[in-house]
Amino acid sequence: MAVSSGPVTGSLRRDDGLLRRIVTHRADYAYVLPALVVMMVVIAYPIWFTVDMSFYKTPASLQLRDRTFVGWKNYHTILTAPAFWSVTLNTLIWTVASTFFAFLLGLGAALSLHREFAGRAVLRAILLIPYVISAVAASYLWKWLYHSDFGVIGALSVQWGFTDKPINFLDNIHTALPSLIVVNIWREFSFAMIMLMAGLQTVPEQLLRAAQVDGANAWQRFWHVTAPHLKGVSMVTVLLLMVANFNSFIVPWLMTGGGPAGASDIWITHIYQIAFGRQNWGLASAYSVILFIVMMCLGYFYVQALTRGDKGRPE
Amino acid sequence: MTRRNDPKGPVKRLSAMSAAVRTAVITGIAITPGAAMAQEAIDLSKWSPEYVRSIAGTGKFDTAAECAKTVPLDYTGRVSVWYTGPADAEPEITKKFDKEFWEAFKATYPNITVEAQSIVYNDLLDKLRTSLLGNAGPMVVRLQILGGVEFAAKGYLQPLKPEDVGYTPAEFWPGAMKSVTYEGATYGIPTNNETMGFIYNAKIFADAGLDPETAPATWDDVVAYSKQIHDKLGIAGYGMVAKQNAGNTPFRFMPQMWAYGGAALDENLDAPTLQTVGLNSPGAKAALQASYDMYVRDQSVPVSALTNTQAENQAPFIAGQLGMMIAHPAEYAKMVDLAGKATGKDKEVADEVVANMRYGLIPAGPDRRAVVFGGSNIHIVKSDYVEGGMDEMGAKALICFWTSPEWSTKLAWVGSNPGNLRGFQTEWMKERLDTIKFLDVTTSMLPSGIPFPAIAEAPEIMNIIIPDMLQNALTGKMTVDEAAEDAAAKVEALLGGM
Structure with missing residues (x-):
């Protein structure tokens, strides 16, 4: 069976038409057609539907078929609402802080576990627990650890004399978001650890030895030998963490519901509330489209990072 | 769908009576609603723990006979219904009565085919919204007290009054009737009500x-x-x-x-x-x-x-x-x-x-x-949005059965109260009061109940x-x-x- 009908060369020019390329590679496209159709149905159609819906007013008292076209009004409403900016700030803090510290902690754990020592396998398994545990279970676990009246952390802090009364983690507008970020970092650092441990396998041992022979100290070996080799995997890890954090829902929703007073409300929880709490599908769709654009930008960088060095390869 | 009897006779009679009965409730005059003319009157103005105890077990009710006046017992048809049935963690008695209800309905209306789906509380509204968009809803749906307003506002529900199934509005709490009234029309019947x-x-x-x-x-x-x-x-x-x-x-x-x-x-x-x-x-x-x-x-x-x-x-x-x-x-x-x-x-x-x-x-x-006046109401979905078409008589038979004094009491055994006020006169209400501690206190709050605003x-x-x-x-x-x-x-x- 022919896999490709035409000669495959590295000289296919960029100005070749899409149609011509499809004709040339018709067999290849035929193979992926079923998958493309499925993706059109389950991905492309919902995206189109959401974009379309974002231009309509959909009050709770009307059926969707009775929606009214309002143009860009939903976008205007979003961008002029004070809540948008506070939710966006919360989202940025949540995403950047979670990503940065999860990566940093994951890197530390990966470097520690890269060396041989007794009990390494056990420690690696233990450090993987936060990643494999369900987000729902983790949220409830941490909710009780943090509980402002009967939480374990609060009780220990009182018992050990650090505080007079239990620390208010989740019921305070200044501490709720940082407390949730800690939970998120705890859940995600294992992922960074796994990725970076895989990356560390690619660092040539002889380079590290040569650097050591040349008198480089531990920091210099890390900075000048290890870090450059981790650059690719680090970029992918950071982008995946950012995408995951922008889309985070379970932890903030279950632990605080976006509260108190919106202090831990991030984009996804806000969109969920508008859609399912207020039944305002048009506004929620407009929010989702904005989030989609942000995610696409991140996705672009992710693909760039993944395909770096692929440009010279034949199609 | 076969229709073998004209149900309008008794409904018309009860409708005519309902206005007088409603007036009686509002003014606090003792009333004897609906079909229970032989029973002692329920006086909402006397409502208290002692009063609730005093009327419990004073009435005898024949559910089949009452519902037969609306839908003949030999009616042949079908009904599809969505509701939130007992969860695994709920007491055995709740599961027992749920099972007995469907068995009793089958025994009373052997020629009505029932397609019942129990859907967990948190999923029911979303599932109903989605199915209605695709014209694939059930004929009958029971929703938490304010759940129906959204669907009534959107035009998914068919007007449904207690009179349509052989009862009168006076047989239900005024607060409960407010919760099924949207822009002056009634879109459901209370199945159970509770106050904290x-x-x-x-x-x-x-x-x-x-x-x-x-x-x-x-x-x-x-x-x-x-x-x-x-x-x-x-x-x-x-x-x-x-x-x-x-x-x-x-x-x-x-x-x-x-x-x-x-x-x-x-x-x-x-x-x-x-x-x-x-x-x-x-x-x-x-x-x-x-x-x-x-x-x-x-x-x-x-x-x-x-x-x-x-x-x-x-x-x-x-x-x-x-x-x-x-x-x-x-x-x-x-x-x-x-x-x-x-x-x-x-x-x-x-x-x-x-x-x-x-x-x-x-x-x-x-x-x-x-x-807060809590509870649930039962509704009929408009024919256009029902999968497989509507059988109105089948739907009404089920609703009459569900909102009867007997079953509105039994199905609300542990956590609620009968939506039909005559349920308070049943022997089962007496049994509940004897076995459920403090039930008389919580039921005595019912007259103070205010439903949330019935708007979308x-x-x-x-x-x-x-x-x-x-x-x-x-x-x-x-x-x-x-x-x-x-x-x-x-x-x-x-x-x-x-």
């Missing part, structure tokens, strides 16, 4: 120097008692619930707001227009101030109130660390269950709490005594705007005045279609 009570730990009251046998009479008392308990014992006095995006929050805050004379709109009036915003009224601000006083000034309620649902109050209550809270009729059974699961020293404490558990009426305020925007007002208002005030993000005005402005904008 106020539970407290008598030992904590005694230890704090309060009368252990007297529940706080007013909300001002709650504020004072909560402070006294906290100051003397170092534990939380009142179990406030103020979580954002949580239905538990308005169920506990609105009774307080109504008691002080406030309201979300004007749902506290006998004839609400639902077009006036009441969240910035002096009464609403007074209620918010009382919450502020407990949370911020006195710090006498759980710090975790801002992230607590009612479920999170159960643990401190059974551990003897919480003095009082608004609670569901089934809360006693829950506490007994929790005590049964406790071990060692925890069990000693839990058993002591159960022994000292007391139910009282929800406190009154300067304006009134009030509680009510879920947003109750579950989002009001909890936001509370959190804005309690976190200090806004003053009490600012929080109330902010919430009122949001409701104004919402009702204005912005």
Whole structure:
């Protein structure tokens, strides 16, 4: 069976038409057609539907078929609402802080576990627990650890004399978001650890030895030998963490519901509330489209990072 | 679909009677509703724990005979229904009655094919919304008390009055009938109704120097008692619930707001227009101030109130660390269950709490005594949106059966009460009162029940705007005045279609 009908060369020019390329590679496209159709149905159609819906007013008292076209009004409403900016700030803090510290902690754990020592396998398994545990279970676990009246952390802090009364983690507008970020970092650092441990396998041992022979100290070996080799995997890890954090829902929703007073409300929880709490599908769709654009930008960088060095390869 | 009898005869007769009966309820005159002319009259003006006990078991009802007047027993057809049936964790008796209900309906209407789907509470609304978009809904759906408004507003529901299935509006609580009335038309029939009570730990009251046998009479008392308990014992006095995006929050805050004379709109009036915003009224601000006083000034309620649902109050209550809270009729059974699961020293404490558990009426305020009128209603979906077409007679037979005195009592056994008032006269109600502790107290709150406003925007007002208002005030993000005005402005904008 022919896999490709035409000669495959590295000289296919960029100005070749899409149609011509499809004709040339018709067999290849035929193979992926079923998958493309499925993706059109389950991905492309919902995206189109959401974009379309974002231009309509959909009050709770009307059926969707009775929606009214309002143009860009939903976008205007979003961008002029004070809540948008506070939710966006919360989202940025949540995403950047979670990503940065999860990566940093994951890197530390990966470097520690890269060396041989007794009990390494056990420690690696233990450090993987936060990643494999369900987000729902983790949220409830941490909710009780943090509980402002009967939480374990609060009780220990009182018992050990650090505080007079239990620390208010989740019921305070200044501490709720940082407390949730800690939970998120705890859940995600294992992922960074796994990725970076895989990356560390690619660092040539002889380079590290040569650097050591040349008198480089531990920091210099890390900075000048290890870090450059981790650059690719680090970029992918950071982008995946950012995408995951922008889309985070379970932890903030279950632990605080976006509260108190919106202090831990991030984009996804806000969109969920508008859609399912207020039944305002048009506004929620407009929010989702904005989030989609942000995610696409991140996705672009992710693909760039993944395909770096692929440009010279034949199609 | 086969129709073998004209049901309009008895319906017409009952409809004619209903106006007089409704007048009687409103004026507090003793009435004998619907088909139970032979039974002793139910007088809502006398409603009290003693009265509820006195009428229980005084009536005999024949469900099949009553429903036969609407749909003949040999009717051949089908009915599809979605409802929230008993969950695995629910008591065996609930599951038993659910099973017996379907068996009894099959025995009474052997030629009606039933397609029943039990859908968990949290999924039912979303599943119904989705299915209706695809014209794939059921003929009949039972929803929580305010769930139907959205669908009535969107035109998915068929008008449905008690008269349509052989009953009269007077056989149901006026508050319950308000919850199925949208823009003057009736879109459903109440299946069960409940109101919450106020539970407290008598030992904590005694230890704090309060009368252990007297529940706080007013909300001002709650504020004072909560402070006294906290100051003397170092534990939380009142179990406030103020979580954002949580239905538990308005169920506990609105009774307080109504008691002080406030309201979300004007749902506290006998004839609400639902077009006036009441969240910035002096009464609403007074209620918010009382919450502020407990949370911020006195710090006498759980710090975790801002992230607590009612479920999170159960643990401190059974551990003897919480003095009082608004609670569901089934809360006693829950506490007994929790005590049964406790071990060692925890069990000693839990058993002591159960022994000292007391139910009282929800406190009154300067304006009134009030509680949220809860429960469920049953609806018929318009033919256009039903998968496989509508069989109206089949649907009405099921609804008549479900809302009968017998089955509206049995199906509400543990956590609610019969939607049909005549259910209170059944032998099964007597059995419930004899076996379910404090049931008489919680049922006696029913006349004080106020349903949430029956408008499509009510879920947003109750579950989002009001909890936001509370959190804005309690976190200090806004003053009490600012929080109330902010919430009122949001409701104004919402009702204005912005």
